[in-house]
Amino acid sequence: MDSKDSNSVKHILFALIRTALFIALAALIFVLLSHVMKNKDDEELTGAYFDYPKGTFDVVFLGPSVMHYGVYPLELWENYGIASYNMSSANQTVPETYYLLKEIIERDHPKLIVYDTTIFKEDFKIQNYANLHFVADRMPYFSENRKAMIEDMIPEEDREEFEIPMTLYHQRWKNLKAEDFRKGYTEDTFGAKIIGESNPVELVSETPTDPFTELNDVPSTYVGMIMDLCKETGTNLLFTTFPIAGTSDNASIHTEEYQTSVRTALFVDIIAQFHGFTHINFLCHPEYLNLDTQRDTRDGHHLNVLGGEKMTAFLGAYIRNNYDAELIPDRRGDQSYAFMDKALGKYKEVKLRRSLITCNRQALYEEFLARLGAGQDLLVVKASANEVSISRGGEVLYAGGAEPVTISAGGKQFEITPGETTTVKADGALVSQNRAGTQFIVYKDGGKKLSDSVCFGVNESGAEISRHMFNEDY
Amino acid sequence: MGLVTLEFIEFCIVVTAVYYFLPGILQNLWLLGVSVYYILQSEAPVRTLIFLGGVTVIVYLAGLAADQSREGRSTLKKAVFLAALLACLGFLLYFKYQNFLIDVLNLVSPVKSAAAGTGAAVVSGRPHVSIAAPLGISFYTLQLLGYLIDVYTGKYQAERNPLKIALFGLYFPQLTSGPINRYNDLEPYFAARRKFDPEGIAAGALRFVWGLFKKLVISERAAVLVNTIFGAYEYYNGLYILFGVSLFAVQLYTDFSGCMDIVMGASKMLGIPMAENFDTPVFSQSVTEFWRRWHITLGTWFKDYVMYPLQKSNLLQAIGDKSKKAFGKKKGKKVPLYLAMLILWLGVGFWHGGAIKYVIGSGVLHFTYIVIGRECKPLFDKIAALLHIDTETAGFRLFRRVRTFFLVCSGFMFFRADSVRMALGMYRSLFSWNAGILTLSGLTGLGLDLQDIFVLVLAIILLLFVENIQQKTDITKAIAAQNLPARWMICLGLVFATMIFGMYGANYDAASFIYANF
Numbered sequence: 001m002d003s004k005d006s007n008s009v010k011h012i013l014f015a016l017i018r019t020a021l022f023i024a025l026a027a028l029i030f031v032l033l034s035h036v037m038k039n040k041d042d043e044e045l046t047g048a049y050f051d052y053p054k055g056t057f058d059v060v061f062l063g064p065s066v067m068h069y070g071v072y073p074l075e076l077w078e079n080y081g082i083a084s085y086n087m088s089s090a091n092q093t094v095p096e097t098y099y100l101l102k103e104i105i106e107r108d109h110p111k112l113i114v115y116d117t118t119i120f121k122e123d124f125k126i127q128n129y130a131n132l133h134f135v136a137d138r139m140p141y142f143s144e145n146r147k148a149m150i151e152d153m154i155p156e157e158d159r160e161e162f163e164i165p166m167t168l169y170h171q172r173w174k175n176l177k178a179e180d181f182r183k184g185y186t187e188d189t190f191g192a193k194i195i196g197e198s199n200p201v202e203l204v205s206e207t208p209t210d211p212f213t214e215l216n217d218v219p220s221t222y223v224g225m226i227m228d229l230c231k232e233t234g235t236n237l238l239f240t241t242f243p244i245a246g247t248s249d250n251a252s253i254h255t256e257e258y259q260t261s262v263r264t265a266l267f268v269d270i271i272a273q274f275h276g277f278t279h280i281n282f283l284c285h286p287e288y289l290n291l292d293t294q295r296d297t298r299d300g301h302h303l304n305v306l307g308g309e310k311m312t313a314f315l316g317a318y319i320r321n322n323y324d325a326e327l328i329p330d331r332r333g334d335q336s337y338a339f340m341d342k343a344l345g346k347y348k349e350v351k352l353r354r355s356l357i358t359c360n361r362q363a364l365y366e367e368f369l370a371r372l373g374a375g376q377d378l379l380v381v382k383a384s385a386n387e388v389s390i391s392r393g394g395e396v397l398y399a400g401g402a403e404p405v406t407i408s409a410g411g412k413q414f415e416i417t418p419g420e421t422t423t424v425k426a427d428g429a430l431v432s433q434n435r436a437g438t439q440f441i442v443y444k445d446g447g448k449k450l451s452d453s454v455c456f457g458v459n460e461s462g463a464e465i466s467r468h469m470f471n472e473d474y
Numbered sequence: 475m476g477l478v479t480l481e482f483i484e485f486c487i488v489v490t491a492v493y494y495f496l497p498g499i500l501q502n503l504w505l506l507g508v509s510v511y512y513i514l515q516s517e518a519p520v521r522t523l524i525f526l527g528g529v530t531v532i533v534y535l536a537g538l539a540a541d542q543s544r545e546g547r548s549t550l551k552k553a554v555f556l557a558a559l560l561a562c563l564g565f566l567l568y569f570k571y572q573n574f575l576i577d578v579l580n581l582v583s584p585v586k587s588a589a590a591g592t593g594a595a596v597v598s599g600r601p602h603v604s605i606a607a608p609l610g611i612s613f614y615t616l617q618l619l620g621y622l623i624d625v626y627t628g629k630y631q632a633e634r635n636p637l638k639i640a641l642f643g644l645y646f647p648q649l650t651s652g653p654i655n656r657y658n659d660l661e662p663y664f665a666a667r668r669k670f671d672p673e674g675i676a677a678g679a680l681r682f683v684w685g686l687f688k689k690l691v692i693s694e695r696a697a698v699l700v701n702t703i704f705g706a707y708e709y710y711n712g713l714y715i716l717f718g719v720s721l722f723a724v725q726l727y728t729d730f731s732g733c734m735d736i737v738m739g740a741s742k743m744l745g746i747p748m749a750e751n752f753d754t755p756v757f758s759q760s761v762t763e764f765w766r767r768w769h770i771t772l773g774t775w776f777k778d779y780v781m782y783p784l785q786k787s788n789l790l791q792a793i794g795d796k797s798k799k800a801f802g803k804k805k806g807k808k809v810p811l812y813l814a815m816l817i818l819w820l821g822v823g824f825w826h827g828g829a830i831k832y833v834i835g836s837g838v839l840h841f842t843y844i845v846i847g848r849e850c851k852p853l854f855d856k857i858a859a860l861l862h863i864d865t866e867t868a869g870f871r872l873f874r875r876v877r878t879f880f881l882v883c884s885g886f887m888f889f890r891a892d893s894v895r896m897a898l899g900m901y902r903s904l905f906s907w908n909a910g911i912l913t914l915s916g917l918t919g920l921g922l923d924l925q926d927i928f929v930l931v932l933a934i935i936l937l938l939f940v941e942n943i944q945q946k947t948d949i950t951k952a953i954a955a956q957n958l959p960a961r962w963m964i965c966l967g968l969v970f971a972t973m974i975f976g977m978y979g980a981n982y983d984a985a986s987f988i989y990a991n992f
Contacts, residue, residue, distance in 0.1 A: 015672030018958075026966060033970060160480055160979075167480075167979040174925040 030166070036180050037169040038137065048188050049085045050140055055108050056337075058328045059084035059319065061191070062101060063116030064092045066242040069302040070311040071114075073190035074347040077340050080316040081330030086191030089134035091127040093119060094222040096135045099149035101226060103139055105233050111327050112236040114315065117279070118301075120223065121264040123216035126153045129161070136162050187350050188343060195304050196355035198364055200294045201244055203286065212270065213263035227275050236323065239272050239279040241265040242311075243286040244297055254300065280318070282311075289314055295364070305355045305368075349444065352376060353451055360466045362438060362456035369442070370394070379410040379447040383422045384438040390414065392446060410447020426450075432469060475515035477650060477736050478689055478978065485512070486682070490675065490743045498667030502641055505744070512646040513609065522608035525565060530643035532558050533618040534636055542628035555626045559619065566615045569607040574828025576600050612825060613652040616775050618643050621657040623779050630658050638664045645746075647737040651730070653751040654771040660746065668745030676965075677950045678742030683968050684940075685735025688728040690976030692937060695930045696725035698921040698977075704890055707900045710920075712908030715900050719883045722890045724934060727755070730769070754941045759874035761843040761881055772822065781818040785810060816841055826889075831897060835888025843881050929975050 049057070059082055061071050067088035076082040087100060097115065104110060126132050132153060139146040150162045161168040172180075215223060230237040241261075265283045272279035282288055289310045291297070296307035303311055319328060331337045352372040359365045369380060374394070382389045390398040390409045397409050404417045415425040422439055424432040431450065432439045437457025444451045453469040475482050489508045496504055513523050536558030538544075540551040567575065580600055621642065625632045633639050641664055642657055703710040703718030710718065731752045741748045749771050758764035765773050784790055790810040798806030816838075823837020858865050891897035910916035918924055943949050953964055 012670060012672065019672070022962060022965070025962070026969065029966060029970060030973075033974070037974070164480065166973060170974050170976070171979065173974045174923070 034166050034169075036176065037166060037172055038180075039133075039169055039172060040180060049087055049104075049138065049191065050107070052085075052339075057083050057085045057108060057110055058331075059112045059114060060104055060108075060110045061086040061088055061114045061116075062092065062097050063088045063240075064119045065090045065193075066118050066302055067114075067116040067240075068191070068193045069195060069298065069304070070242060070308045071315060072192040072194070072308055072312045072351075074192070074340070074344050075309065075312045076316045076319075077332070078344055079313070080320050081332040082316060082319060082328060083331045083337060083340065084190070087138070088116065088191065089131065091119065091131045092135060093122065093124060093126055093131075094219040094226070095125045095153065096132060096149065098222045098226050098229070099145045099152070100135050100139065102229060103143050103145040105229065105235055106145070107140075109233065110235065112238060112319065112323060113230065114238045114240060114319075115226070116240045116242055117265065117268045118242055118261065120215055120219045120268060121213070121260050123218050125218055129154075129158070132162070133165070133168070137165055187346070189347055189350055190343070192308070194308065194351050194354040194358075195298050195302070196357075196359035196364065196368060197298050198295055198304050198306070198359075198361050199297060199299055201297045201300050203244070203293060211263070212266035213260060214267055215264070223271070227271075227277065230277075231275075236327075237277045238319075239268055239277060240315075241268060241279070241281050241283045242303070243282040243289060243291055244293070244300060244303075278322075305351070306364075348372070349376065353444075356442060356452045356454070357468055359454070361464055362466075365440060365454065365456065365466075369440075376444065377446040378451075379443040381409075381414060381416070381424060381432075381441040382438065383416050383418055383424055383432070383441075385418050385420060385422065385436065387438075388416050388418055410443055412443075412447050422455075424453075475512060477733060478686065481515075486740045486743065493668070493744055494670040501668060502637055502664055505646075506637065506641050506644060509641070509644040509646040509649070512649065513644065516609040518608060525569070525608040525611070526614060526644060527640075529562055529565060529615065529618055530640055532561055533622050533643070534633070534639040537622055537625045537632040537639070538634070540622070540626045541632035542626065544632075551626070555622065558622060562615055562619055562622075566611060569611055571824075571828035573602045576602060577828075610649045610651065613654055614643055614649065616772075616825075617648070617652075617654045620654065620775060620779060624657065633657070633661070645741075647741040647744075648748060650737070651733050652771060653734065653738075653749045654775050655749050659749055663746040671745055673954060674745055675743045677954065678739045678744075680739070680953065680965055680968070681735050681742060681950065682739030683965070683972060685732040685737075685739060686976065687933075687968055687972045688732030688735065688937065690972055690978050692930065692933045693725050693728040693732060694977035695922065695926060695933075696721045696728070698926075700725050700890070702920045704900075707896070707903050710908075710911075711903035711906045713911045714908060714916075715904040717911045719887050719890070719900075720879075723879065723883050723886050726886065726889070727752075728937065754945050756879070756938070756941055757875060757945055758878050758882075759871060760847055760878055761840055762847065764878055764882055765840065765844075772825070776818045776821050776825075780821055781814045784814040784817055790814060812845060815844070829893075831888045831891060831894050834894060835885040835897070839885045839888070840882075933975070 049060075059076075061067055061073070061084065065088070068086065068090065071086050071088075073082075073084040073086050076084050087104065092100075101113060101115075104113075132149075136146055136150060139149075150159055154162060214220070227237065229235075241264075262283055265279075265281050268279050269281055280288070289307070291303075291307060291310060296303060296310060298304040298307075331340075352368065355368045355372055356365065359368060369378065377393050379392045380390070382391075386402040388398070388400045388405055389396060390407060392410060398405070398407050402418050404415075406413065406415050408414070412426045413428075415423075415428075417423045420436050421433065422436075423430065424439060424441055426441070431441050432453045432455065437455045439453070439455045441453045442451040443449060455467045455469075457465055457467075459465045475485060485508075489504075493501055493504055510523065513519055513526065516522050536554050540555040540558070542551070621633075621639075624630055633642075638661065642655070642660060645660075648655060700718055700722045703714050704722070707715060707718075734751045738748055738750075751770050751772075753767040753770060755764055755767035758767050790813060793813065794807055794810035796806075797809035800806060801809070819837040819841035820833060821837075822840075823833035823835070826832035826836045857863075863870065887900055888894065888897040891900060914924070917927060922930070940949060943952060953961060956964070
């Protein structure tokens, strides 16, 4: 080799090394940027399950939104010492659950899977791409199960947004917040979605005409695969069917949907028994929860925070009473689980705030403030046409009548002008200006940060309404 | 396979990676193979492959038969040449202009039929047909015909190696939207093995990304505003129209030149530089100069293969002689020139599509401006002298550039409008007073919010900055001369700016280029 050839080889070698370094740097930026751009606004995506060390969680909850709204893992931790995570999501279909479960079992080998069957009556692999993102985007990017799920469900020409989620999430550039640049999730509720909205439902009284309905092809195939997977891996599987599914929505009673749900749930009873699994059929036995259908439901399908607390408490007690403590130990006091205690403190704040900002009934709002807000340094301004009060940490700082007032509290100067349209200003800035009704302005940290501003009133037909201001700022 | 897809990027990476490991002959075979694969991914793959293969075979064989450097009867050569020429043009007319031909036929020979019920004779047109034209048909037909004409006119010898001609016809980067290459420009690259050139690959990749930036960050964003205004021009009248057509100029330029940057970049990575199609046209000071800088390969093709031969033809020579006698030598010699130019511009307009709006917007109007510019130059010079205007100042150059921009935009109005009627309607709307676009709500009511408009403005400023550098120097070399951190910052900045601010993905349709329809 002469010196010219030698120089040429060196030149090429250096070029290749430079290229490799460039690609590595680009890849690093891409990974960081992917995290920044990833959608964290949607509560369906707030979970960080796969960011925790392998084998952390003993119990994992799966299924559609009813499970997502109804089980609060950090309350299971606080009250029962159960280390669990809720990986359910909106319209999580049976095939989606299968691939997610496979990933969870292969990675973590949890002791118990609690799986809600409400979606079993449907016969599709995927409802829409957005819902699939809730599952796919939480799974590790290089997971074989994620890849298999996408290949199973998405036509080749549409896979780009799943193969490279950045092609979808880059559109968030104008909505980025400081939280997007932080590591992890600032509001990890361990997968729970907490809603304070309350709408009464009416239970269907008619019993189904047929004893049960066999599953359609898609759920039948994948439920079989889920049960086989659990058997093969020695994972306990507990089926649930949540109450009130399809009973009523917007005051309409969906008898047919309800009966289909009941017949499907009855069939799940049979297959669970046949395969040696347990099924808690809340749909046919709402009495298990002692549910108050005037308060504890968000709509004809979902529980609200009150119903969720009952469901969580029931499942916590059930798991404690029916599974060996060696299998699902009480992890409280275990130093490796100290992060759950830390998360619990933050969770209580998040639970209160989410309950408040979604609450639509004044009586419940005041109940949330008193019960969920206990121990939190809340500054609450309450104002209506003939009553004004300011309290902090439950202690009343001011109570007055219909006259305008200027008062300092929590480091702020409040100007309150009661009347037909009550106005509240804090340090000159408008924090509430709603129509007739009772207004609440809630600050956390003793008045440092505005948490909610809402007005409760009645509309023309006499129905109670609520108007939340500033919610988008949270 | 669209050019703005992940699939195409992956395709280019794989093609380039394998290519440099192959010996010379296999490099060409590899390129031919991947080009066929690329065609098979198009909308009408079999039709495109058969048509393109057919035209390539015809041109290859006709080239050998009509080669002036070989012995043979000149009449036979001429007959073969004309037959091949007509066959290729016939295919082009059939696929691209059949509905235009049907319109002409309906005009010349209307179909009469009896009206249902009354039995009265009514005139009805032959219906349009819907046949998907093969991918990029207008581009490679002209390219292959260029080769045939060059061989027939003795510019160079016919290529005997069918692989080279096949590659010349099917080479994938040029297939969608050109450029219209010349055989003698590409042949040297097909003849020798292309060596691994890291700097060339890096420059090609950077140009590729710059093309994506132009297309996804600027063109797709501008398109939102343009579509809103052109979609409801009765409502968005006055200054909105001026804004809309100006922005369409930006959209079209960044779309087409972005597409060119992508394919040029892809080709450069393979060590085959293709003919440039743009030379910073935004800085043109006259319409003539604009056309020297815009879609260069189309303009030079029509000049070399239509206008110049026409000027030398016996017919135009005879017209020239008669004109000189009638109007004097100076004015008379312009008549054949202008006639040839008119035919050139009609050809350019017609090439864009079988519609009168293209013939006006991309042809006749520009011809008119150029003729007026030439004829009135003495008058303009006199006025400038009379008013003591220094035409060499930066301010006057800026005036010329702005004037040229709006003259070009006047043609783009026809180009973008759905029909001549709509374009004329927009001209009428232009003269009604509506300055809503000057308000913030007027601007943000067109489909883009303030943040997107901000990004669009910044991106256009960046574009002008880059074009300004390009005017003075080769920007690729200027970047290559920077130190490593600066080069990497430029590359990564461009990649991630495109990735974040580009309008692509699930809610967008950025896959199609305006010129891919021609």
